Amino acid sequence: MWMQQELRLTPRSRGFHLITDEVVDGLPGLREVSTGLLHLQLLHTSASLTLNENADPDVRHDLDAFLRERIPGDLPYFRHTLEGPDDMPAHICASLLGTQLTLAVRGGRLVLGTWQGLWLGEHRDRGGARRLIATLQGE
Numbered sequence: 401m402w403m404q405q406e407l408r409l410t411p412r413s414r415g416f417h418l419i420t421d422e423v424v425d426g427l428p429g430l431r432e433v434s435t436g437l438l439h440l441q442l443l444h445t446s447a448s449l450t451l452n453e454n455a456d457p458d459v460r461h462d463l464d465a466f467l468r469e470r471i472p473g474d475l476p477y478f479r480h481t482l483e484g485p486d487d488m489p490a491h492i493c494a495s496l497l498g499t500q501l502t503l504a505v506r507g508g509r510l511v512l513g514t515w516q517g518l519w520l521g522e523h524r525d526r527g528g529a530r531r532l533i534a535t536l537q538g539e
Contacts, residue, residue: 402537403429409530412522416460420517424510427534431508436538438503443531446490446524448497454517467493490523497521505538
């Protein structure tokens with residue numbers, strides 16, 4: 401079985417946000433897969449996807465603080481500045497963290513570790529709604 405659909409994520413503020421439930425709720429076909437893979441591709445260059453801590457929101461805060469300190473928007477050698485001081489740092493963060501995830505599916509559920517959740521990294525001050533292509537394969 402192959403299925404592909406686009407998911408639209410609600411706009412979020414800059415930072416990292418748990419999106420596990422939003423993704424699972426948007427994929428009713430997931431429940432039908434006994435064994436398979438879910439591939440998620442974010443259709444943007446200034447946001448990211450990652451798999452990380454799902455319980456303590458301080459982890460999301462700390463990663464955002466770390467990246468903001470390491471990749472500030474006022475670096476004098478940035479040339480790509482027409483879209484604002486947060487845009488080039490957003491592209492760097494997206495490239496470092498990535499925009500795709502492939503996850504195992506078993507028994508109609510994502511196979512995640514006890515403390516794992518899907519994160520959207522919103523690296524723009526006002527990034528707007530984000531779109532994901534979800535490709536589900538399995539039996």
